Amino acid sequence: SYELTQPPSVSVSPGQTARITCSADVLAKQYAFWYQLKPGQAPVLVMYKDTERPSGIPERFSGSSSGTTVTLTISGVQAEDEADYYCQSPDNSALWVFGGGTKLTVL
Amino acid sequence: QVQLVESGGGVVQPGGSLRLSCVASGFTFNNYGMHWVRRAPGKGLQWVTFIRFDGSKKYYTDSVKGRFTISRDNSKNTLYLQMNRLRPEDTAVYYCAKDSAEAEFEYWGQGTRVTVSA
Numbered sequence: 001s002y003e004l005t006q007p008p009s010v011s012v013s014p015g016q017t018a019r020i021t022c023s024a025d026v027l028a029k030q031y032a033f034w035y036q037l038k039p040g041q042a043p044v045l046v047m048y049k050d051t052e053r054p055s056g057i058p059e060r061f062s063g064s065s066s067g068t069t070v071t072l073t074i075s076g077v078q079a080e081d082e083a084d085y086y087c088q089s090p091d092n093s094a095l096w097v098f099g100g101g102t103k104l105t106v107l
Numbered sequence: 108q109v110q111l112v113e114s115g116g117g118v119v120q121p122g123g124s125l126r127l128s129c130v131a132s133g134f135t136f137n138n139y140g141m142h143w144v145r146r147a148p149g150k151g152l153q154w155v156t157f158i159r160f161d162g163s164k165k166y167y168t169d170s171v172k173g174r175f176t177i178s179r180d181n182s183k184n185t186l187y188l189q190m191n192r193l194r195p196e197d198t199a200v201y202y203c204a205k206d207s208a209e210a211e212f213e214y215w216g217q218g219t220r221v222t223v224s225a
Contacts, residue, residue: 033210033211033212035152035212035215037146037152040217041217042111042202042214042215042216042217042218043152043202043204043212043215044215045210045212045213045214045215048209048210049209049210052209054210054213086151086152088152088211088212090211095154095166095168096142096154096157096211096212097154098144098151098152098153098154099151100151101151101152
């Protein structure tokens with residue numbers, strides 16, 4: 001198994017760009033997925049296969065990958081984007097690993 | 108639209124048991140694998156267990172092996188998690204999630220809270 005490393009927190013003002021990173025050697029070979037968690041709500045998939053945005057997710061959400069780091073970018077952050085964000089990548093031994101999570105605060 | 112509704116959570120003493128259920132709708136349940144994922148208070152997401160679409164394969168995280176059992180009833184569109192010998196560290200919100208070819212946790216339920224405390 002392996003660890004996916006995320007910053008514990010990211011803070012931005014409304015309208016700015018938030019970038020949340022996720023790092024692990026395995027990400028050079030495996031896709032990453034991103035999930036948004038808000039209190040009392042069902043988690044939501046916001047990005048899959050590094051860069052693909054599910055239908056219904058606003059265009060301000062985008063994903064990128066470079067080597068062993070993937071990045072979830074939220075352009076023009078809105079107050080409603082305040083949430084915890086988790087990256088995830090499959091393990092070849094049929095286990096599923098999540099990053100430690102990043103709390104996005106909109107100032 | 109896809110809906111996943113968990114139930115069965117509650118407060119239980121250490122060593123006790125609970126059975127969680129997840130009723131699925133809006134998709135062909137017997138075509139997809141299903142997961143349970145949990146989030147303990149103040150902690151991050153932890154994958155717990157997975158079952159293939161037909162129940163033929165099951166996988167567990169090490170900390171629940173031998174204590175938790177995942178199962179499904181495709182005739183009832185329902186996923187289960189039987190939790191035995193519960194420990195305080197099993198305290199968490201438990202979510203069921205639908206697998207897919209595109210994303211392993213494509214849709215999630217709102218979760219059910221399990222508290223293990225004397």
